[in-house]
Amino acid sequence: MAPPVSTLTSPYQARRTLPAIALLLLASTSTAVGAASQEDLALGKQLYQTGLLPNGQVVKARTGSGVPVDGSQLSCAGCHRRSGFGSSEGEVLVPPLAGDILFKDNARHDRELGGGRHSSGSRPAYNPASLKRAIREGIDSSGRPLSANMPRFAIGDKDLERLIAYLKSLNTTLAPGITPERIHLATVITPGVEASRRQAMLDTLQRYFSDLSSNTRREVKRAQHSPWHKTWHYGAYRQYSLHTWELRGAPETWREQLEQYYRQQPVFSLVGGIGTGSWEPIHRFCEELTLPCLFPTTDQPTIVDGDFYSLYFSKGLVHDAQSLAKHLLQSQSEDKPLRILQLYRTGGNGELAAASLRRQLNAAGGSGLEELALDAEQPLSTAYGALREQPAQGLRIIAWLGPEDLDDLGVLAERLNAEQARFYLSARLLRNNLTAVPHTLAAKSYLISPFDPDSMQANGPPRLQFWAKARGLEVTHPQVMGNAYFAAMITGNAIKRLRANLNRDYFIELIEHMVDKAVFVSVYPHLSLAPGQRFALKGSYIIGPLTRQWVVPD
Amino acid sequence: MNPIYDTNGKTIAAAWLTLLSLASAPALMAEMDHSQHNMAMDHSQHSMEMDHSKHLMQAAAKYKTIKRHAHSYRLPDTQLLQADGNRTSLQQALEGDKPIMLNFIYTTCTAVCPIMSGTFAEVQKQLNDEAKQGDFRMLSISIDPEFDTPEKLAAYAQKYSSADNWDFFSGQLADIVELQKAFDSYRGNKMNHVPITFMRAHADAPWIRLEGFASAEDIVKEYKMMHAMNH
Numbered sequence: 001m002a003p004p005v006s007t008l009t010s011p012y013q014a015r016r017t018l019p020a021i022a023l024l025l026l027a028s029t030s031t032a033v034g035a036a037s038q039e040d041l042a043l044g045k046q047l048y049q050t051g052l053l054p055n056g057q058v059v060k061a062r063t064g065s066g067v068p069v070d071g072s073q074l075s076c077a078g079c080h081r082r083s084g085f086g087s088s089e090g091e092v093l094v095p096p097l098a099g100d101i102l103f104k105d106n107a108r109h110d111r112e113l114g115g116g117r118h119s120s121g122s123r124p125a126y127n128p129a130s131l132k133r134a135i136r137e138g139i140d141s142s143g144r145p146l147s148a149n150m151p152r153f154a155i156g157d158k159d160l161e162r163l164i165a166y167l168k169s170l171n172t173t174l175a176p177g178i179t180p181e182r183i184h185l186a187t188v189i190t191p192g193v194e195a196s197r198r199q200a201m202l203d204t205l206q207r208y209f210s211d212l213s214s215n216t217r218r219e220v221k222r223a224q225h226s227p228w229h230k231t232w233h234y235g236a237y238r239q240y241s242l243h244t245w246e247l248r249g250a251p252e253t254w255r256e257q258l259e260q261y262y263r264q265q266p267v268f269s270l271v272g273g274i275g276t277g278s279w280e281p282i283h284r285f286c287e288e289l290t291l292p293c294l295f296p297t298t299d300q301p302t303i304v305d306g307d308f309y310s311l312y313f314s315k316g317l318v319h320d321a322q323s324l325a326k327h328l329l330q331s332q333s334e335d336k337p338l339r340i341l342q343l344y345r346t347g348g349n350g351e352l353a354a355a356s357l358r359r360q361l362n363a364a365g366g367s368g369l370e371e372l373a374l375d376a377e378q379p380l381s382t383a384y385g386a387l388r389e390q391p392a393q394g395l396r397i398i399a400w401l402g403p404e405d406l407d408d409l410g411v412l413a414e415r416l417n418a419e420q421a422r423f424y425l426s427a428r429l430l431r432n433n434l435t436a437v438p439h440t441l442a443a444k445s446y447l448i449s450p451f452d453p454d455s456m457q458a459n460g461p462p463r464l465q466f467w468a469k470a471r472g473l474e475v476t477h478p479q480v481m482g483n484a485y486f487a488a489m490i491t492g493n494a495i496k497r498l499r500a501n502l503n504r505d506y507f508i509e510l511i512e513h514m515v516d517k518a519v520f521v522s523v524y525p526h527l528s529l530a531p532g533q534r535f536a537l538k539g540s541y542i543i544g545p546l547t548r549q550w551v552v553p554d
Numbered sequence: 555m556n557p558i559y560d561t562n563g564k565t566i567a568a569a570w571l572t573l574l575s576l577a578s579a580p581a582l583m584a585e586m587d588h589s590q591h592n593m594a595m596d597h598s599q600h601s602m603e604m605d606h607s608k609h610l611m612q613a614a615a616k617y618k619t620i621k622r623h624a625h626s627y628r629l630p631d632t633q634l635l636q637a638d639g640n641r642t643s644l645q646q647a648l649e650g651d652k653p654i655m656l657n658f659i660y661t662t663c664t665a666v667c668p669i670m671s672g673t674f675a676e677v678q679k680q681l682n683d684e685a686k687q688g689d690f691r692m693l694s695i696s697i698d699p700e701f702d703t704p705e706k707l708a709a710y711a712q713k714y715s716s717a718d719n720w721d722f723f724s725g726q727l728a729d730i731v732e733l734q735k736a737f738d739s740y741r742g743n744k745m746n747h748v749p750i751t752f753m754r755a756h757a758d759a760p761w762i763r764l765e766g767f768a769s770a771e772d773i774v775k776e777y778k779m780m781h782a783m784n785h
Contacts (some may be wrong), residue, residue: 065769067672073713074668081664089665090741090748149669149767516743526727530662530698530744538700552700554639 036165043159044166049082051075053159061151064138069151076163079149081531082308083505084170087513092149098170098503102126132160171503177268178238178502183495184267185209186243188282188296190254190275194431200477201274201297201484206242207471208488213239236500240492243267254281262289269507272296272487274480277349283310292504294511295487295536297480299349299428307534309504311511313450313483313524314537317353320426320448322553323540325360328396341370341390342398343383348376350400350429357398380408388415398424403433410438413445424448424542432479447543451479451523454548461485461521482523489521490514525550620766625738627761632733634695634723637707644733647721649757653690653780655773656752658739660698661710666749669767673751675714676770681777685717690777692720697734697744699724737761755780 036044043054051059051071059071076097081087084098105125123142126134130141135153138146155163177184187205189198223237245261247254258281270286273296283302286293286309293309299316315322332338342357344350354371361369372383380401395416399409413423423441427434427449434453437445452458459465460478464485468475475481494510495502515529515536527536539552632644648654655674659667674692678685696702702710707722714720724730734740739750751764753776762776 063669063672065669065673065767067669067676067770069668069672073672078668079665087664089663090746092665094665149665513745516745528698528700528744530660530701531664532662533701552703554703554705 036162036169040162041166041169044162044164047071047076047155047159047163048166049075049077051078053155059153059155061153063151064146064148074151081505081509083503083509084167085501085503085506085509087509087531097167099168099172102131102167128161128164131164132157135160135163171501171506175268175502175504176266181238182241183238183502184241184243184265185269185271185491186245186261186265186267187271188245188247188258188273188275190247190251190277190279190282191249192276193274197297197431197477197480198274200480201272202244203473204468204481204484205272205488207473208485208492209240209242211471212492236498236502242271251278251281255285258282258285262291267291268502268504269294269491270296271491272484274298275300278302283307286310290504292508294491295483297483300352301535303535308508310534311508311529312535313522313527314540315535317349317426317428318356319450319537319540319553320428321353321356321360323542323551324398324424324448325357325364326553327542327549327551328361329364336394337368338396339368339370339394340396340398341372341387342400343372343374343380344400345374345376345378345402348402350402353400353426353429354398380405381411384412384415387412390416393420395421396424397421400426400429403430403436406430406433406436406438406441410441413438413441413443422446427453432477443545445545447541449541449543450537452525452541452543452548454543455523455525457482457523461523463521479523482521486518486522486527490518620764620768620772623763623765624760625763627737629736630729630732632725632729634725635699635704637704637711637722639704642723647693647723648754650691651756651784652688653756653777653784654693654752654754655690655777656693656695656754657750658697658734658737658747659694659710660696660744660747661702661706662698663744663747666747670749670751671710671714673768673770673773674720675716677773677777678715678717678720680770680774682717684781685719688719689781690719694720694722695730695733696722696724697730697747699727699730738763753777753780755783759783 046052046054047059051074053059060068061070061074062068063074079087079094080097081094084096086094086096088094103125106123123140123144126141133139134141134146135155138150138152140146187202189201219237220239243261243265245258247257269292270282271294273282273293275282275296275298278300279296279298280300280302282293282296285291287307291309292311294311295313298312301312301314301316302310303315303318328338328340340361342354344354351373354373358369358371372386374380374383397416399405401409409423409425413421421444423445425437425441425445425447427447430437432453434447447453456462458478460468460475460482464478464482465475467485468481490511494507494514497510497514498507509531512529512531512533515527518527524537525541528538529536539550542549542551629644629648634642634644634647636642655677657670657674659671661667671694674694678692681690684690696707702724704724707724711720711722725733731740737750737752739747741747748765749767751768751773753762753764753773754760759780764772764776
């Protein structure tokens with residue numbers, strides 16, 4: 001009788017005693033853990049990210065505490081995250097699974113993890129059999145139970161093998177833009193940006209990263225000669241290179257320009273950036289190349305569910321329109337129906353804002369919306385006649401116009417001297433030139449703005465002001481520089497926390513958690529993200545002569 | 555073992571554990587002191603009264619003990635927005651003489667809320683008749699009210715709730731922060747939140763605070779005590 005396979009100690013023994021059937025078993029096992037096909041990996045990824053089995057059904061499970069859950073409520077990626085690096089929330093620690101982490105011995109240092117709170121503790125390496133047992137029965141490779149929150153999944157062998165193959169494939173290649181000494185980053189500037197705004201953004205970003213690179217005493221040496229037990233810490237140290245990617249010409253040509261820049265020098269992430277018009281070509285480029293695109297200054301971000309790599313401060317002009325619509329509808333009453341007139345110039349951002357407001361009001365069954373569209377070059381004064389015929393009582397004039405039109409608007413405000421007429425101005429379209437608002441207009445107007453111009457941080461958050469002053473930089477454009485400073489700070493801090501795990505997905509996941517904890521380092525009232533959220537602001541201010549309201553659209 | 559699995563490969567460890575349970579169950583039963591089961595909340599003991607195989611899974615899962623305290627919280631009358639878009643207030647939502655279960659969640663939470671909401675869903679199923687009759691109510695309040703619009707809350711409710719007695723709320727951010735503070739559950743940052751379940755027998759009763767991942771059994775047991783108290 002052949003000895004059981006597990007007690008074989010010598011290949012000679014195997015040749016003498018191993019029956020044919022055992023050989024067959026060995027052979028089939030080795031193909032199971034061999035290279036997985038692309039299709040297998042795709043199915044494994046689907047199971048990991050969405051909880052869907054190949055047959056389209058949702059996987060079923062029960063937590064260690066007996067709560068039935070299914071893949072639509074609790075997928076692997078939900079807790080272990082898309083990167084497979086795990087996460088933490090409150091006191092719950094979700095361990096990493098990416099690559100070969102599970103297949104190595106894991107010596108946990110209890111002192112680091114608050115000893116005793118973590119149920120896995122130190123454990124030997126998993127093998128495919130013990131890993132399947134862990135997923136199905138919640139027993140780890142040392143025979144101890146996994147956390148009660150880890151579901152015990154009902155998954156067949158083949159599906160588990162695909163899942164395990166997918167886990168092994170995570171984080172196996174070094175992210176682009178990383179060399180042993182450098183991390184390459186880039187910032188994108190579209191055509192049409194005012195020179196002073198462009199310069200303000202660039203000065204801030206370039207200075208921040210050059211400071212990070214030069215504020216080292218001996219980091220470079222430590223990286224090269226660190227003690228063995230600190231390699232994981234110091235070995236990760238690199239200097240930053242920030243590249244400027246200027247785009248020219250029509251938006252249809254930007255994609256090719258971006259690809260060319262990337263070919264010349266791949267980068268780990270885009271940081272900040274500034275654009276007029278739609279940011280979409282850059283957003284698409286980033287999504288397809290799995291390139292993080294962090295907090296550009298734009299009034300037209302791409303708003304879509306399910307994309308991962310682009311993070312924005314707000315929804316831009318769409319937020320203006322949505323918050324304004326909600327505000328207007330709230331102020332409506334039965335005996336005082338709303339009369340709204342929107343002014344805009346064709347071919348610019350104002351037109352898009354008007355379209356957005358139109359959509360919002362139509363969706364709410366709004367009637368009483370009138371519009372006056374001007375050509376790009378047509379002076380507003382040509383419309384005075386038409387406007388004066390409007391009875392001013394209860395009229396809401398939404399002026400989606402730039403600072404060039406402020407004087408004419410002031411004249412209009414003077415001429416419409418009934419007390420009930422009210423103007424609405426967009427701080428974004430005015431590019432924050434609020435001191436240029438004529439007095440006659442200011443007395444009758446409301447401002448839509450993502451930040452409060454009277455707040456402490458409106459002139460730049462205090463931290464930015466100290467930082468800039470110490471470097472001889474003037475805060476000429478608080479919002480643009482505040483945005484750039486925030487983007488740079490979040491990038492630098494998140495990269496530091498990545499240490500040696502320079503993985504783009506993990507980078508984004510860390511930022512999703514870090515934004516909430518960043519206090520007073522932007523001009524905005526509060527920025528907040530969470531897993532899956534991509535717009536850190538959720539509304540706009542509507543600021544009147546005597547009131548200030550923060551409006552979050554539904 | 556767990557009936558939902560088709561474990562056509564029982565591992566040696568599983569077999570060993572089964573043997574252990576059969577061998578030692580009588581001894582463990584003898585040690586149990588039933589009188590303290592409602593207070594000390596040593597969960598492994600409490601679940602042993604039931605089906606042994608299930609207790610085994612739960613004891614094997616090394617369940618952290620939850621803490622149970624009674625408090626009389628002074629709550630503001632927070633303005634709340636329901637998942638159907640209607641407005642209400644906390645006092646209106648809490649009025650009545652039926653037991654209430656309450657927790658704080660947010661829809662993009664990854665590790666804590668799916669478990670808490672899954673547990674509430676299980677409670678609803680275990681108390682299916684009572685849920686459909688409205689014998690108790692469940693409230694989940696979002697701590698990320700700016701993102702969790704009524705639409706998002708409705709979609710979240712769809713994933714978990716199977717009866718009409720479970721409501722989801724949001725509101726103004728500052729008000730929700732104030733409310734969390736009143737419940738002594740504000741941790742500064744929604745990522746820092748910890749699982750707590752609040753229960754109350756009726757409007758004049760104190761709040762029972764269950765800290766930790768309270769199981770469906772814990773909550774059902776507490777409910778049954780409250781129900782008995784009310785009648």
